[in-house]
Amino acid sequence: MAIVTSTEMFKKAYAGKYAIGAFNVNNMEIIQGITEAAKEENAPLILQVSAGARKYANHTYLMKLIEAAVIETDLPICVHLDHGDSFELCKSCIDGGFTSVMIDGSHLPFEDNIALTRKVVEYAHDHGVVVEGELGRLEGIEDDVNVSAKDASYTDPDQVEEFVSRTGVDSLAIAIGTSHGAYKFKPGTKPQLRFDILEEIEKRLPGFPIVLHGASSVVPEFVKMINEYGGNMPDAIGVPEDMLRQAASMAVCKINIDSDLRLAMTATIRKYFAENPSHFDPRQYLKPARAAIKEMVRHKIRNVLGCNGKA
Ligand code: G3H
Numbered sequence: 001m002a003i004v005t006s007t008e009m010f011k012k013a014y015a016g017k018y019a020i021g022a023f024n025v026n027n028m029e030i031i032q033g034i035t036e037a038a039k040e041e042n043a044p045l046i047l048q049v050s051a052g053a054r055k056y057a058n059h060t061y062l063m064k065l066i067e068a069a070v071i072e073t074d075l076p077i078c079v080h081l082d083h084g085d086s087f088e089l090c091k092s093c094i095d096g097g098f099t100s101v102m103i104d105g106s107h108l109p110f111e112d113n114i115a116l117t118r119k120v121v122e123y124a125h126d127h128g129v130v131v132e133g134e135l136g137r138l139e140g141i142e143d144d145v146n147v148s149a150k151d152a153s154y155t156d157p158d159q160v161e162e163f164v165s166r167t168g169v170d171s172l173a174i175a176i177g178t179s180h181g182a183y184k185f186k187p188g189t190k191p192q193l194r195f196d197i198l199e200e201i202e203k204r205l206p207g208f209p210i211v212l213h214g215a216s217s218v219v220p221e222f223v224k225m226i227n228e229y230g231g232n233m234p235d236a237i238g239v240p241e242d243m244l245r246q247a248a249s250m251a252v253c254k255i256n257i258d259s260d261l262r263l264a265m266t267a268t269i270r271k272y273f274a275e276n277p278s279h280f281d282p283r284q285y286l287k288p289a290r291a292a293i294k295e296m297v298r299h300k301i302r303n304v305l306g307c308n309g310k311a
Pocket residue numbers: 024050051052053082083141142143180181258259
């Protein structure tokens with residue numbers, strides 16, 4: 001098996017009413033935890049790299065780790081740039097072997113978003129790479145960009161056909177009420193997503209793959225663990241799993257998860273040090289952290305995304 005684009009994955013996911021997990025990766029243990037779970041579940045996989053991850057770990061290191069994961073798992077794995085903010089960044093990832101890039105022009109005026117996205121699509125398609133665009137703005141934090149609630153906006157279904165046909169994108173990220181990070185909904189309120197908007201978009205773009213960002217469930221047991229072992233996280237509420245299942249059964253073919261990986265890793269390491277305060281060998285605390293990531297990803301694949309057995 002090789003590093004692949006998401007084209008075939010999305011076709012099958014749309015028809016089969018499931019979604020592919022797109023997990024953010026930053027180091028070897030995260031890549032191993034995710035890919036070991038996908039291997040055992042025989043699941044197709046998207047590993048995504050943000051600009052911040054690239055700065056932290058270096059493009060080549062991440063690419064080589066992912067290549068190693070392909071050899072070890074024999075799975076189809078798509079390597080995707082998450083939230084590319086410029087043509088130059090997308091080009092650098094395409095030239096460096098990624099099979100998919102996101103150009104996130106969602107903060108730009110409609111025409112400027114189209115122009116930038118179109119430019120990336122032309123270069124990407126010439127190189128056999130697929131492109132995810134975005135319409136609508138999610139609340140929350142990505143890298144150093146903090147989108148406040150007042151600047152967030154739902155995707156306008158009236159714009160999606162024009163955006164897709166004029167840019168030539170292969171998938172579209174939309175905003176229906178999810179947000180980045182661990183604090184997605186106000187404590188005491190009931191989480192709600194605008195499934196009516198998703199349904200309308202599905203009608204306007206039949207068969208077209210939709211992407212859901214900000215889709216961590218903020219697994220409560222990890223938040224509890226962090227606070228039990230010396231952390232101090234305020235009430236954190238994520239996207240309920242039944243809503244993710246509903247989205248996956250509709251036009252959503254790619255579900256982005258990062259915060260749940262961070263929580264799993266941090267909670268496990270905090271617990272480890274609380275129980276073993278004199279230890280200092282990184283392998284001792286990274287091993288259970290990697291195992292926690294694996295179990296969390298396995299649960300998502302099997303019980304939320306429904307892509308187990310689909311590789
Ligand atoms: O959507 C953002 C992802 O969680 C990546 O976060 O930019 O801090 O790596 P990052």
